[in-house]
Amino acid sequence: MKRKLSLFLIAFGAFIVIYPVIFLLAGSFMHPAELEEHLAPIVSPASQGFADWSLLPQIPTLRSYAKVLLEEPQFFMVFWNSVKIVAGVVAGQLLFGVPAAWGFARYEFRLKKLLFFIYIILMMLPFQVIMLSQYLVLRELSLLDSLWAIILPGAFSTFPVFVLYNFFRAIPESIMESARIDGASEFQIFFKIGIPLGKTGIIAALLLQFLEYWNVVEQPLIFLDREELWPLTLYLPEISLENAGQSLVAAVITLVPTMILFFLCKDHLEKGIVASAVKE
């Protein structure tokens, strides 16, 4: 009995936790009239009563999807901006972050401890601490009001280096030694041993970074003036609830890439989370 109760409680908790996804999906397939009926009290303050909701749409329809995909060129623009931002950040992390983690994890050198400490501190700082000075640097480099102002700092943020460091540490030194004896250069070792053996970590670190920048709010708010450059996160709250169908569909479309990646990389992600806490 007690066992059943605890299972019920935990399963109920899990349901509550994932309910928002069901909510958004159901809403996105509702007919505009049905949505209007549900949400009228929120949309028009004059109306009495409260909003309500149903678990599933009465008559599922693709109307809202058609509207967003066919009649909203602006949505494509913002979606594309978000894609460009995360693609740039992830590519940059591959180019700079992955080798840096390898350097920290596999070699001894002077100042290593100090440098790594600096990386950790910079990882912990909330964006607001360096916002002003980063703004000035970006202005100096004439990068303000372009997507590069988001991409470049993201490409160098130090959290992925920290996660990857723990993965690269776990590779046994003996493998590297035998490769060296066979005459492999340090770069060959990195490409032939480090990258294949650290694959899980690389995927996890990049996925965490992807989620971070798919949700970016503060940086575009400060660094981008032109609305054409906005990412999804800033655009979506601007759609008024009178067009609830559109905002629901836009939310679902924002959700789809992260869900696909989440289910593809779930196991890697778990190991990445663990790596951020467990010292090898």
Added chain:
Amino acid sequence: MRVRTWKNPAWWFLLPSFTGVCIFYFIPYIDVFRRAFFSAAGGEFQGLDNFKTVLTNPAFQLAVKNTGLFMLVCIPLLLFLSLVIAVWIYRHSKIGNFLKTGFLLPMAIPVAAVVLLWRILFDDQGLLNGVLDRWGTGTCEWMDTRWAFVILVVSYIWKNLGYHIVLWLAGLSMIPDQIYEAAQMDGASDRVIFFRITLPNLLPMLFIIAVLALLNSFKVFREVYLVAGNYPNESIYMIQHLFNNWFRDLALDKMTAGAVLLSILLILLIFLLQKAWEDRA
């Protein structure tokens, strides 16, 4: 000696990253420290004046109080809930694995989608008030009262529960089975096993898990900002709002001094983390 340092292959791997980190993070960070001691307008040395101004600023006090209270409430709550669920999942690994995925899922739900949900749920005439009305209890202006703070705590826990469950599970799996078996042989009850074996063995992880919870606690600002804008209800006016508003008002003296104070606090915390971490090795 110097030449040898630069010949070390580590530098070839590190240098590109370190250059970028310097340009976009480290130099700006040092610059914040420098600016905190000078006036933004004339550039003359101010000593500790900027800090005094900030510390006596009512908005700063409010924001620090709220941010601190938020962390004090939600971090212990998150750690406790995630530990309880992790222990349960660890004991029921079959169904547990399935549920674990469910708990992790909110990590991947974009902020923008969450915000839409908030607007429908917590509006004065929204879904939540609708339910309350049907039950006959009074309704409430969620986002304009102290309830906003509670909503914030709940959504932080909702988003981070899975992450921390996975962290605790990693800790649990590192405790050797033999210890449990030995304890069971000696006839120890589940309770005793939990408090005498599980908990003490998890303790080394507690600190880093707490620090990761802290790191993630700064991110709730996104939802708050997108729902409530620059000036939300007083109970959820956070450090981040204050900094954004100072930035817009060009109150750069206060901003840099505040940033320095905040980062000194954080560095102290990280320092403790590193110590706790090294003691383990």
